[in-house]
Amino acid sequence: EVHLLESGGGLVQPGGSLRISCAASGFTFGNYAMNWVRQGPGKGPEWVSLINSSGGRTNYADSVKGRFTISRDNSKNTLYLQMNDLRAEDTAVYYCAIPSSGYFDSWGQGTLVIVSS
């Protein structure tokens, strides 16, 4: 059974940095592209970033380009999101998700990031 477990969320001041993680199990992690999707309070989900299976290709939403970096360690079955220069509008629950032809058929439980002074 696929299991995704995010961690590392918390309260951070505007302009600060945070790295969140997603530990994967129940499938061959290194064979799958992975995504981060976030959901702000009372809002619909928003795609954030994609990394391909090897880690050699990444894509970002315009709203985070230049501030966030996605990476993965296939030896540890773990996905990361390094978030720099955080803004209030980055406040959200961050999910890791596995894509299936473009939609997401497996999600973690999410980790909450709050950007506030």
Added chain:
Amino acid sequence: AIQLTQSPSSLSASVGDRVTITCRASHGISNALAWYQQKPGKAPKVFIYDASILEHGVPSRFTGSGSGTDFTLTISSLRPEDFASYYCQQYNSYPSVTFGQGTRVEMK
């Protein structure tokens, strides 16, 4: 970016009611549309993909239809477990996918 507009943003209904939610895309997306159900404190769960294909295990009272720019999610007879929020998502422009703003189905 392709924008998705859902309507209504919320609705009140009773058990047994027929419920219809619409999703309109700003550009044609063929049939690259998914529908998710989300309950409070939980991650979204895909119910329908490719506009009309039910994910394994989803009850047959859920149906999806549409192509191009106009899509519909219908629940033929609402059950208590169906009270939740529903989101559409387009993946025609993958990886730059977008979601609708959601429809909250509440108990009347």
